[in-house]
Amino acid sequence: MGLNRLGRLVGLLLLVAHFFLGLAESEDFEPPRVVKMLRDQSSEFSLNDPREQSGHPIEVFEESKTHVGKTLYRGFMLRTLWPSVDDINEKLGKINWSTMCFGFFKGSKWQKGFCLELNSNATFSQISMDFKQDTFILRINEYAIECDWEHRSLEILTFKPFKNRYVLQSYSRINDSDKDIDPFYAQKRDGKRIYMDTINHSVLQDLQDHCYEKGDCQTWEDKRGIE
Numbered sequence: 001m002g003l004n005r006l007g008r009l010v011g012l013l014l015l016v017a018h019f020f021l022g023l024a025e026s027e028d029f030e031p032p033r034v035v036k037m038l039r040d041q042s043s044e045f046s047l048n049d050p051r052e053q054s055g056h057p058i059e060v061f062e063e064s065k066t067h068v069g070k071t072l073y074r075g076f077m078l079r080t081l082w083p084s085v086d087d088i089n090e091k092l093g094k095i096n097w098s099t100m101c102f103g104f105f106k107g108s109k110w111q112k113g114f115c116l117e118l119n120s121n122a123t124f125s126q127i128s129m130d131f132k133q134d135t136f137i138l139r140i141n142e143y144a145i146e147c148d149w150e151h152r153s154l155e156i157l158t159f160k161p162f163k164n165r166y167v168l169q170s171y172s173r174i175n176d177s178d179k180d181i182d183p184f185y186a187q188k189r190d191g192k193r194i195y196m197d198t199i200n201h202s203v204l205q206d207l208q209d210h211c212y213e214k215g216d217c218q219t220w221e222d223k224r225g226i227e
Contacts, residue, residue, distance in 0.1 A: 031076075034103075035061055038078035042101045042115055057082050066131050075104040075129035079118075095120045100127055102138070111166060112197040116204075119144045119153070135160055135169075136196075152176045159196050166196040171207055182218075184211045 038061075058081040065074040077100055084096035101115040118125060124143040129136070140155040154174040159166040171185040185207040187193070194203065211217035 031061065031063065034076045035078065037110070038076060038101045038103065041103065041112065042078065042080065042099065044115075062127075064129055068131055068133055071107055073104060073106055073131040075102065075131070077102040077127060077129070079127075098122070098125070102127075102129065104129065104131075104136070106161075109164070113138075114197060114199040116140070117201055118142065121145065123150065136166060157199075162193075168194040168196065168199065171204065182208075182211065183216060184208050189216070 060079040060081070062077040062079070063074065065072065067073075079098070079100045081095050082097040084094055098118040098120045099115055100118055102113040104111050104113065118140070119142050122142040122144045124141075126139075126141045128139045128141075130139070131137075136159045138157045138159070140153075140157075142153050143150050144153070145151070152175060155172070156174070157171050158169045160169050161167075167187070168185065169187050170183075173182045173184065174180065175182070184204075185192075185194075190207075190210070208217070212219060
């Protein structure tokens with residue numbers, strides 16, 4: 001009888017422990033907590049803040065998840081739109097500023113992403129996070145009207161894990177044609193090690209400038225033979 005009671009007690013304790021461990025894991029994925037982390041991340045975003053000249057921000061929170069083998073990946077993105085305000089009638093007008101911040105869980109570990117300014121004139125904007133075995137791919141696909149014609153821009157950033165962080169492997173942009181590709185950065189070619197959580201607009205702009213300076217990328221005029 002004593003052994004049976006002891007066995008039941010041990011079983012009950014294991015069940016309770018499993019229950020509370022499950023709660024602890026679910027709290028890691030609690031959307032309000034993640035929104036706060038992304039908002040804190042956004043507050044560190046070092047761009048000219050247009051909020052004094054804009055209306056109330058509109059926030060869009062997106063979540064995606066997938067299993068790769070036995071590992072659960074959950075990606076989170078916070079997009080913030082700042083509408084401009086008409087000084088005369090104070091009605092909301094066009095989007096004055098558009099940003100996105102993201103991060104993801106690999107299992108129970110949070111991987112901090114980064115924030116970028118998006119094209120506020122975009123007529124179409126789609127951002128996707130793709131998780132594969134030892135690879136994370138971020139795609140930023142936007143269409144915008146420039147010089148009276150709609151221009152496509154698909155930026156692709158590929159990352160691989162390195163010592164509990166993620167490192168940029170490649171950064172490219174596909175323009176209006178799949179044959180019109182700007183290979184801004186490749187780690188094997190350029191040799192730099194750029195961590196995902198250190199990326200911002202200036203980092204990407206420097207990679208673009210370096211690519212043009214080295215001749216690995218061509219300007220719009222060069223591609224069309226315009227001197």
